Amino acid sequence: AQSVTQLDSQVPVFEEAPVELRCNYSSSVSVYLFWYVQYPNQGLQLLLKYLSGSTLVKGINGFEAEFNKSQTSFHLRKPSVHISDTAEYFCAVIHNNDMRFGAGTRLTVKP
């Protein structure tokens, strides 16, 4: 079965600085990859997804992620963060409709 590891449980960063949230996955088959964001007391909102094609995926709110098959990674990046980006971010992998999530990375943007 596939699994996801988010390498950082917490990432503090100053406003307008770049950020990278790391995600590694393990799977013996081809999978689809997702990043979701969760604001306090809310459900999950899709940021972006990799299904096939270009390995650089652009999502909402200025986020992008790069799929690296050889390193089994799907890191999320943003060149300049805002206070409003403070939230919990989850990487997820899906195969045959079985979706597995990482433990999450808490991004805190400080002024």
Place this chain on the structure above:
Amino acid sequence: ETGVTQSPTHLIKTRGQQVTLRCSSQSGHNTVSWYQQALGQGPQFIFQYYREEENGRGNFPPRFSGLQFPNYSSELNVNALELDDSALYLCASSLVVQGNTEAFFGQGTRLTVV
């Protein structure tokens, strides 16, 4: 706005009681999945229903059960509640035609067991 609605938004129950959580899927979606998200953790897969049949189950005991109705709405039932059942319960709907697809999540139901 994902088109997936869950009710109630918050719920407090006593240990040993039973609870039913409800989910209304996005129009046209034939698959619904339920997840349990404990505080500070990622969502854990409970089970999935496809066209009213259970289509996969995570590592949860039988006291967690579900239903999917012909209109593709769904229920999650939990019997004999335990304190550790306190969590955010998320419902996600998707349209499965072939292969994998994107899941759309509701806002969740916050269950507190006291």
